[in-house]
Amino acid sequence: MTDGTPILATVGVSKSFGGAVALRDVSLALHGGEAHALLGENGAGKSTLVRILAGVIEPDSGHILLNGRPQIFRNPAEARDAGVAVIYQEPTLFPDLSIAENVLIGRQPRRRWGRIDHRRSTAMVAALFAGLGVALDPARPVRGLSIAGQQLVEIAKALSYEARVLIMDEPTAALTGEETARLFAVVRRLLGQGVAILFITHRLEEAFAECQRLTVLRDGAPVDSGPIAGYTPSQVVRLMVGRALETLYPPRRSERGAPALVVRGLSAAGVYAGIDFDLHRGEIVALAGLVGAGRSEVLRGIFGIDQREGGTVHAFGREIPPGDPRAAMRMGLALVPEDRRQQGLVLDLSIIRNATLAVLRKLCRGPFSSPAKERAITAEWASRLKLKFRRLSDAVATLSGGNQQKVVLSKWLATGPRILLIDEPTRGIDVGAKAELHHLIAGLARQDLAVLMVSSELPEVLGMADRILVMREGRIVGEMGGALASEESVMALATGQEGALGPACDPA
């Protein structure tokens, strides 16, 4: 079935950005009727490969074969016209245009004098949706659609120009189980029609269930490739990270100190309710759950960024007033936000400016800031966090993701917090920097810092946390000791499949 010429293939493709090698000599063949899984840690080069296949960027060397013939995609339109459709992790749609326009943009049917035939466009897209079994009104604007709905629009787009290659970059990351199932039903139908599919996912079980072949990338180079039946998930994980997973996480400490943070009955209408838990000194507690379960919102509610509507939060016995982040900071709390680019950093400012942003007042002499003190405190944290930089006056935007995250951390650690709230500490960071951050956070906990962490990466939750609180739809639905929990038991609670609970679980 996979004999013959691949529809789309890369041969020895390499790409560098500045000095950093993103892809090194990657060869990959996509055959009609076959789903090919592309696996690898964040930063392994998967997205770069996708962007090359989509014509967004051109490779430095190597080439692309379309039906066996060399081909250069100079821009996305050329790739699209060659039948290559890409569904990005973040849907790339026009929120203000109608669904029909989004699907057909650039290729709308015309009436006389070149006018767009809106009626026929709507009918065409309605027909596509009918074929997909989707109940969406093609005339409504995209704004307001769920991520799943937006992905369906992207799929309809791919179908509308009869794509022969469909590349999906983590399409299921934001989908519920049911939506994922529907997506895969569509994918299997496309496979039956002879479409070649490149599927990128972090969920290995999906790759094993849906794909026939896999390629593993590590540090931009393919480390292994072959029929998926020849691998086991643990083998693939080892290939991806290049070492056994267990060694990644620092050892846990068993004893815990006095309560640091006491949360009782915390609620915010429609977001979360009845949140009760204690956080002790020297303890790392993880809030686990699916995206949208309300975990980040709980952190924001505790810290006072969002108003909370009920319940109390005490830090070291004193109540934290609601909706007052400055009071929370004075009482020893720090919040490292989820999206460091949007909420944690001013990318164009220097490392010093960013690192001292939260403590500027303390460093001031009278009304003036003190550059010497700012430099000293930044240098101290930079060395403690092993920050890699050229000059402290460089813009934060020039740092890698892992080092940016360290700057965010140092910004908040400089305030001398006793309770650290940290949201997705290692999202989008490569494996090495991840392990460093993990050791750093564990080291802080050993020095009696109380850490409340939100993470969507189960291995991180299991590897780091002393206790795991699982949230589902705005409520804490279970608590587990970190050592006793497993990915399966956490996922079972997070998705509401309590039937599958093991003895380690303690549903609240």
Place this chain on the structure above:
Amino acid sequence: MSAAVSAERSGLFQALARVREVGLFAVLAALALATAAINPRFLGAQGVKDILEDVAVTALLCVGETIVLLMRQVDLSISSILGLTAYATGALFIAHPAMPVPLVMAIGAVGGAVLGALNGGLVAWGGVPSLVATLGTLYVFRGADFAWVKGAQINATSLPGHFLGLATAGVGPVPFLALIVVGLIALSGYALRHYPAGREYFALGSNEEAARLAGIDVRRRLLLGFICCGAIAGFAGVLFTARFGTVDATAGTGLELHVIAACVVGGVAITGGVGSVEGAAIGALLLATISNALVSLRVPAFWEQTIEGAMLLAAISLDLVIARHTLALMRSGRRHG
């Protein structure tokens, strides 16, 4: 129960968002009728003619500015472009009194297009944010105007009568000037809705990255948008001279902010991707009607700016309320299925 209420309210809000033009028209009609009830001459032939004459040039500028705003850009230089072509129009007629009016109009539009291309080039290829680029050209063009014109002034007496007739003569109370502008608004509104090129302006302002991925040549589209805006401003300069007759180097100064205000009041989103030239023109008409209503109600003239500002804030608040409501709907939709 709450679901039913929210569905009903969402219907209301979505309807508001959709038929912004209708809502604006209702406000306009109410205002005009209320003023006429106090001062019947307000809706008399001369009153209507006054308003239409006042609004024509602004409404035309709104068409170009809307195209630029749709792309999530802004063009502040339109008033200076207008100033240049307005004086050039007068100078041309003085040098060649027999020159056909359509030719002068074409020269104005082409001249404006060239200046617009400069703006577009700075933004699309130079990567200069349009706010800064067109603020720069606002001063450069105006400075060039002063350098050229010095203290001179063109008076209506040196312009041919049939040219001035564009503003003074017309069909019933509607001057030719207004007819031309209405025609251009209808034409460009239709083109923006029904031609792929028009839709690309919306796409670009809605999500630039998606536009690039969809194969739209973003730079070219940006350049063309600014060229259109410049050409319209250049053409508006010709009409400006026809309307006022008297032109010096300061012609049109400050109009750009008035035009942007009218666009926003008319429902063009400053954040790009949303709006229509018809809405913007109604916005301009509404602001002009308010100012004329104040005159005919003998309200001191200095209130006009305050009211224009308040209208702007009201329009933006309405947009924010609608946007927040849509967002809330989206969130609750995701939670409940």
